[in-house]
Amino acid sequence: MPSKLFVSAQEVAERAGVSRSAVSRTFTPGASVSADTRRRVLEAAEALGYHVNHLARGLMRNESGIVCLIVSDVATPYRSALLRELTIQLQNAGKVAMFVNTDRSDGSVDRALQQAIRYRADASIILSGLPDKSITQLCLRSGQRLVLINRDDDQPGPLKINLDDYESGGRIATAFVRAGCKTLAFANSEAGTPSLMGRERGFIAAATKLGLEVVVERYGSTGYEAGRVLAQRMLTRAERPDGVFCATDLLACGFMDAARHQFGLSIPDQLCVAGFDDIEQASWSSFNLTTFAQPVMAIATQAVKWLASGGHEDEPEEAHSVRLKAELIWRGSIRKG
Amino acid sequence: MPSKLFVSAQEVAERAGVSRSAVSRTFTPGASVSADTRRRVLEAAEALGYHVNHLARGLMRNESGIVCLIVSDVATPYRSALLRELTIQLQNAGKVAMFVNTDRSDGSVDRALQQAIRYRADASIILSGLPDKSITQLCLRSGQRLVLINRDDDQPGPLKINLDDYESGGRIATAFVRAGCKTLAFANSEAGTPSLMGRERGFIAAATKLGLEVVVERYGSTGYEAGRVLAQRMLTRAERPDGVFCATDLLACGFMDAARHQFGLSIPDQLCVAGFDDIEQASWSSFNLTTFAQPVMAIATQAVKWLASGGHEDEPEEAHSVRLKAELIWRGSIRKG
DNA sequence: TTATGGATTGCACGCAAGTGCAACTCGATG
């Protein structure tokens, strides 16, 4: 029970000695108001601390200005960097970001989308998990736009933004071979998302073509600890790998730390490592990791541009899929060939 | 121009053969509806994909369920960890998080709060910057609750959550002395926020009491790069410090990397280092940093508890200030005394 | 059979905004 309530347009109208319509028009760009009325309304609004109620405005216009971000693992460097860029660009586009954390059990993506519907979000951007097809349909039917980032789904309707994971895997294989690596390995998590698997398949395919086999090991999440475990498993093998592509930078950091501090290996002399994401820590001199940069800014730009343009449903389905290139950031964890 | 609109209660009512009131009551806990009516409404709602419009509900109830999070530097480990915990706990409390990024120019905190007012947020949680007193007043007058985290402001009204920064500084000074350090230093950023300055003052005061002087250097932001620069400045001094307290973990990481890789120093043998925040990287074996843990969970719990309880204005002002303890996490960057 | 009471239901109004339409003002023109 708040002691006082928000200031309404009615109160402003009374203070300014005009009708409520005049207040509404003053805050509606393009509406017809005389300069004098406008000034008096603005004065009164300023004095009372009036701010248009976007809940009510959204009700009328059937457009809330809210964009829902559906995310898990927010505390992860890559995720938080993407989040940062998305929120900034959304704000610049005049939208507001609603945040739904899906760190809990599965199916929570569906519950997140229900939240988005309840608050009549103009759009939802999904960074984690995959919604059930029925919910996706409901969103689209309701006129809510959908963006899937690195989700690689085949449902028609949502905008899908993906990277060239497969090709990236290939480029790193080449780099390892140039560096003179003899035994390649791919360190992956058990998550099995399309992005991770794409890197794995591309790496294996290219290595095979170059005449090398690849040891693949999958364990746990995509974090630092999993990287350590993977290092322990891989570096105790009879035939120790000397070129390891880690599916994410966090895995790579864990892998490198274990390789150095537990196995006493020197990087890149005895072991070449590459990662993916280009998180901030990859550039730290303790890691100096050669990796692929997620085009975070481009991803956000594409998503927001599409939302702002109100991308129509009558576009061809091809227009609903964007493929961006991950730039190879060359640092010191791979020997120069 | 969406092709179709969201389903309204009216449509559900028609399909279920009842009045719109019945639909409304079905979704209002505690309202009077017969089991039969309820069932028919729920069936119709399910079939049509109906979800209560929270914008309209918020309009009626004068309680939107929205909590606005005002943040900068989201991509930073500590910030994103706090954010993660806040969103999870807010969701558990039935609230929705609105996200405003203030990475831009100053004064944007004020603009962020205006957003919060426009969307009639029930509360705002401020993690960065300080709002102007006039806006704070407007929020409170409007019945919006305010939480300041590590902001240390003296305005009455908002809930203020802070740590024992000063005492922590003191504890680390003692640890350095026990480790046999002779020349102490404090590596700070130029940000000059109360938290950072509190750690600095506490450290200096305790060291002085123990008979040691402290070299203080301030530079740049609270990030990794600033830590490197600070190391360069401090470690080239005639009297090289052998015990350095860094105001944040990121500073410490940069400091350690420069100390090892540029100056060839061994930690903790030749140099003891401590940080603050206990970011994930502090536990990585490359750093193994002794540091203070931000009680992220406790902070979020306090904030959400206060919001959920609807903390009344007639509470004594003391109840508006919470002081939490930062736990010392002992790792390997300080010699055992 | 009628009265009583509790549970259920619908009507109508209100929340805070946007907007079509008609009425109004005012200056310029005929």
Next chain:
DNA sequence: CATCGAGTTGCACTTGCGTGCAATCCATAA
């Protein structure tokens, strides 16, 4: 002076929902 037209203004209705009030229903008691 009457007419025209452009520019303002206010009325009234709309959005989707919650809720007080009065009417209704039905089962039980008198």
